[in-house]
Amino acid sequence: MIETQVRPAIAERSALTQFVLLCALSIAAGWHALASTLWLGWNSEEYTHILLILPVSSALIWLDWPSVRSLAKPNMRLGAALLTVAVFVFASSVVSPLGSQFDVRVSIEMLALVIWSIGSFVFCFGSAVSKRLLFPLCFMFWMVPFPQFLLKAIVALLQQWSAVAADLMFTAVGVPVAHDGVRLLIPGLTLEVAKECSSIRSSMMLVVTTMVLAQLTLRSSWRKGLAFLLAVPLSVVKNGLRIFTIAILGTRVDRNYLTGRFHHHGGGVFFAIALILMMLLIWLLKRTEVGITVVPRAATS
Numbered sequence: 001m002i003e004t005q006v007r008p009a010i011a012e013r014s015a016l017t018q019f020v021l022l023c024a025l026s027i028a029a030g031w032h033a034l035a036s037t038l039w040l041g042w043n044s045e046e047y048t049h050i051l052l053i054l055p056v057s058s059a060l061i062w063l064d065w066p067s068v069r070s071l072a073k074p075n076m077r078l079g080a081a082l083l084t085v086a087v088f089v090f091a092s093s094v095v096s097p098l099g100s101q102f103d104v105r106v107s108i109e110m111l112a113l114v115i116w117s118i119g120s121f122v123f124c125f126g127s128a129v130s131k132r133l134l135f136p137l138c139f140m141f142w143m144v145p146f147p148q149f150l151l152k153a154i155v156a157l158l159q160q161w162s163a164v165a166a167d168l169m170f171t172a173v174g175v176p177v178a179h180d181g182v183r184l185l186i187p188g189l190t191l192e193v194a195k196e197c198s199s200i201r202s203s204m205m206l207v208v209t210t211m212v213l214a215q216l217t218l219r220s221s222w223r224k225g226l227a228f229l230l231a232v233p234l235s236v237v238k239n240g241l242r243i244f245t246i247a248i249l250g251t252r253v254d255r256n257y258l259t260g261r262f263h264h265h266g267g268g269v270f271f272a273i274a275l276i277l278m279m280l281l282i283w284l285l286k287r288t289e290v291g292i293t294v295v296p297r298a299a300t301s
Contacts, residue, residue: 015072015124022083022120026113030090033109037145040106045201046151049208053142056212060136071128079123086116104147111144135215142208151200158198158239165240166193166247175248184243188251189258193243202271203235210278214285223285230281238274242267 027034041050090112093105118137122130130137146154159182170177170186178185182193210231214224246266250258257263 012069012072015074019120019124022123023117026086026116026120030109030113033106034113036106037110037143040145046155046204047145048201049204050143050145052208053140057136057139060139060212060215061133064133064136068129068132071126071132073126073128074124075122075126075130078127079119079121082115082119082122086112086119089115101147103145104149107145107147111141114140114143139211155195155198155200158200158203158236159193159195161236162198162239162243163193165236166191166243167240169240169244170247184247186247186251189247191243191247199235199239199242199267199270202238202267202274206235206238206271206274206278207231209275210282213279213282217282217286219289223289227278227282227285231278234274234278234281238270241273242270245270 037047037050040047090109093108093112117140118130121133121137163179163182163184166184167177167179170184175186184191184193207228210227211224214227218224218227246257246263249262250256
């Protein structure tokens with residue numbers, strides 16, 4: 001009896017040791033990319049969300065580990081295949097012409113590190129456990145920083161659609177508005193939706209937070225996907241509401257609102273509004289799951 005209890009514990013410790021060693025190997029090989037990514041997360045608002053990804057992913061795995069640990073069984077074939085893919089991706093950052101650009105090279109190398117981490121997990125703990133922990137494992141892909149050409153495209157789209165959202169809000173309340181690209185003209189004021197007004201940081205945080213909340217709250221995959229898709233237009237509406245509010249306050253109350261603290265540091269207010277709305281949407285989606293029969297995990301394994 002004691003022996004049957006000891007063997008799984010020893011096997012689990014052995015798998016954990018192998019996993020730590022494989023991760024240490026990847027960190028040693030990709031230290032430069034990892035350090036650069038963490039630096040971006042700390043110093044650039046476009047990448048702030050990166051600092052949250054590993055702690056959140058680790059916490060989700062830790063929470064589910066007691067229910068999946070009994071399924072742990074190494075899958076060396078699939079794990080080795082993923083590790084091989086990671087090596088090729090990492091090598092492509094050296095031999096590919098794109099690797100000559102620093103930001104692209106960091107992105108490719110971080111992609112390789114994430115694939116290596118997932119491959120190491122599959123190699124050591126198996127595919128059954130990995131399927132159960134698919135979300136926190138795939139969630140780590142958010143650690144890959146967007147290269148500048150892609151980030152600029154995202155910011156440009158946020159600028160354009162935020163201007164459209166603000167235009168609709170002005171029209172809804174009867175304020176005459178002329179819309180020209182990222183410029184809005186209302187009586188007494190010309191607005192230009194600059195890159196800073198795209199609110200890329202809060203938009204990324206809203207999308208990432210929505211994914212975690214949906215994963216923890218909802219059960220069906222399509223509802224989780226719907227919540228994620230709704231977070232994207234909601235982030236645009238949030239930006240448009242911020243532009244609309246500042247413009248109205250600046251033209252109707254006090255011109256200082258156009259250049260004051262609320263303009264530069266009021267993003268948290270609108271992020272909170274958007275997050276509350278998203279929590280309400282997730283709650284409504286949760287209400288539609290009331291009639292769903294939940295199959296116990298033990299019965300599906």
